Amino acid sequence: METAPGETVLDALLRAGLEPPHSCRAGQCQTCMLRATEGRPPVESQNGLTEAQKAQGFFLPCICRPTAPMIIALPDDAGAPQEAAIREIEPLADDIVRLRIETGSFAYRPGQFLELIAEPGLGRHYSLASHPEEDAFLEMHIRLHPNGRMSRRLTDGLRPGHKLHIAGPRGSCFYEGVNKDQPLTLIGAGTGLAPLYGVLRDALQRGHRGPIRLYHGARGANGLYLADELRALAKAHGHFVYIPAALDAGGDVAALALEAEAPSAADSAFFLCGGENLVKRLKRDLFMAGASLKAIRSDAFMPAAPSA
Amino acid sequence: MSNLYERLGGENAVNAAVELFYRKVLADGRIARFFEGVDMDQQIAKQKSFLTMAFGGPNNYSGLDMRNAHKRLVEKGLNDSHVDAVLEDLSSTLRQLGVAEKEVKEVEALANSVRNDVLNR
Ligand SMILES: Cc1cc2nc3c(=O)[nH]c(=O)nc-3n(C[C@H](O)[C@H](O)[C@H](O)COP(=O)(O)OP(=O)(O)OC[C@H]3O[C@@H](n4cnc5c(N)ncnc54)[C@H](O)[C@@H]3O)c2cc1C
Ligand code: HEM
Numbered sequence: 001m002e003t004a005p006g007e008t009v010l011d012a013l014l015r016a017g018l019e020p021p022h023s024c025r026a027g028q029c030q031t032c033m034l035r036a037t038e039g040r041p042p043v044e045s046q047n048g049l050t051e052a053q054k055a056q057g058f059f060l061p062c063i064c065r066p067t068a069p070m071i072i073a074l075p076d077d078a079g080a081p082q083e084a085a086i087r088e089i090e091p092l093a094d095d096i097v098r099l100r101i102e103t104g105s106f107a108y109r110p111g112q113f114l115e116l117i118a119e120p121g122l123g124r125h126y127s128l129a130s131h132p133e134e135d136a137f138l139e140m141h142i143r144l145h146p147n148g149r150m151s152r153r154l155t156d157g158l159r160p161g162h163k164l165h166i167a168g169p170r171g172s173c174f175y176e177g178v179n180k181d182q183p184l185t186l187i188g189a190g191t192g193l194a195p196l197y198g199v200l201r202d203a204l205q206r207g208h209r210g211p212i213r214l215y216h217g218a219r220g221a222n223g224l225y226l227a228d229e230l231r232a233l234a235k236a237h238g239h240f241v242y243i244p245a246a247l248d249a250g251g252d253v254a255a256l257a258l259e260a261e262a263p264s265a266a267d268s269a270f271f272l273c274g275g276e277n278l279v280k281r282l283k284r285d286l287f288m289a290g291a292s293l294k295a296i297r298s299d300a301f302m303p304a305a306p307s308a
Numbered sequence: 309m310s311n312l313y314e315r316l317g318g319e320n321a322v323n324a325a326v327e328l329f330y331r332k333v334l335a336d337g338r339i340a341r342f343f344e345g346v347d348m349d350q351q352i353a354k355q356k357s358f359l360t361m362a363f364g365g366p367n368n369y370s371g372l373d374m375r376n377a378h379k380r381l382v383e384k385g386l387n388d389s390h391v392d393a394v395l396e397d398l399s400s401t402l403r404q405l406g407v408a409e410k411e412v413k414e415v416e417a418l419a420n421s422v423r424n425d426v427l428n429r
């Protein structure tokens with residue numbers, strides 16, 4: 001498809017009879033946002049987006065007048081699935097397993113998520129705890145829901161050596177647009193630790209100098225998985241502090257983190273991951289305490305739609 | 309004399325105001341309910357659209373667009389008192405940023421000029 005000279009991508013799509021969602025047509029409301037999977041969108045068409053969005057090729061078609069060819073996709077499009085082989089399924093806690101898989105070339109940033117496809121019609125999103133430069137495999141931490149379809153597959157059917165498919169990566173929960181000297185605060189509960197563990201190691205690897213605090217909440221001490229690894233990292237890096245909170249011992253991770261972080265919220269970069277309620281509450285309260293929304297990256301682990 | 313949007317500082321002024329304004333709106337018990345349940349990142353982009361429009365900046369919204377954008381809210385009871393509250397939060401944001409009274413009044417008047425469209429009447 002070609003844009004006429006001076007024509008925006010949105011106008012070209014409309015002219016072609018497509019009905020892309022849009023509203024302000026002035027690059028503000030972000031209703032029409034798309035992603036370039038190949039080619040670089042003009043700088044001005046990314047105005048107002050976060051650094052993480054820019055790095056993934058997101059742009060605003062209503063103010064985009066392309067100067068070179070681009071391949072564009074809807075924001076939620078994860079791309080074509082590729083094959084991956086299971087290398088390990090091991091328990092991390094009573095109801096959490098570590099899944100390690102191997103695949104061909106798969107460029108990702110730690111903290112992003114992928115779609116794990118066990119069979120047609122059974123795809124679920126999982127965040128990446130691994131680091132492309134430090135780990136040979138893609139690593140996920142998966143909470144086993146008693147009647148979950150993917151959960152049951154992981155406990156009853158799938159074994160090392162089995163093949164499945166993955167698509168992606170997606171998501172903006174990665175270390176980008178963070179100032180190396182600002183406080184970096186990671187807050188999560190349950191398997192929300194997975195992306196935070198990836199982001200933490202990426203931040204350390206990229207030489208983050210400001211204080212790093214990781215709050216991890218779980219219902220009981222057993223759910224505070226990777227505690228040994230995190231304590232070792234804290235010992236090795238003087239500017240990193242690990243703060244575990246077990247609910248059955250009175251530790252509410254959200255309350256704990258909010259109280260400690262509110263005074264410096266305006267200066268910090270935040271990563272929030274885990275259940276929807278936790279993420280929403282933290283995001284709102286940190287914003288109200290002065291954090292910039294652009295400095296808050298979050299992934300809420302929403303359940304898949306019933307049919308998916 | 310340059311236009312209102314330029315006098316206020318253009319896009320930088322919108323960026324400086326948007327989070328302050330959004331915090332006020334969310335903390336304003338009179339209107340907070342209209343802004344709940346919506347993704348905050350999507351919502352703040354809409355707030356930028358609102359401010360750009362109120363500042364007299366570049367936008368392509370028609371009266372019909374304003375009607376459609378607020379139809380759902382009118383069904384939930386949006387009325388004059390809520391528009392007043394938004395205008396109050398807007399003015400107090402601008403004053404907090406040190407905007408001169410003359411410009412505050414101009415912004416208020418501009419936002420107020422779409423009141424009937426916003427309220428779908
Ligand atoms: C962006 C994103 C990232 C994610 N990352 C991770 C991750 O790193 N680790 C991880 O363990 N999960 C993650 N999830 C959640 C994951 O995608 C699945 O929803 C989850 O594993 C359940 O899948 P299932 O097939 O086992 O259960 P389903 O068959 O989908 O659901 C079974 C039952 O469990 C309930 N249920 C499912 N999920 C939840 C939940 N989160 N809270 C409460 N009840 C629930 C359902 O309502 C249903 O009744 C992520 C989700 C998203 C959207
Ligand atoms: C005073 C004049 C007002 C103006 C000029 C105005 C302007 C706008 C604009 C430009 C948008 C973005 C539309 C889009 O691109 O989708 C918008 C959306 C919105 N406005 Fe207003 N607005 C006004 C009053 C109000 C009031 C009084 C309320 C509620 C108390 C309100 C609540 C909202 C909400 C919740 C949205 C988001 C709607 C959605 O996402 O679907 N607005 N407004």
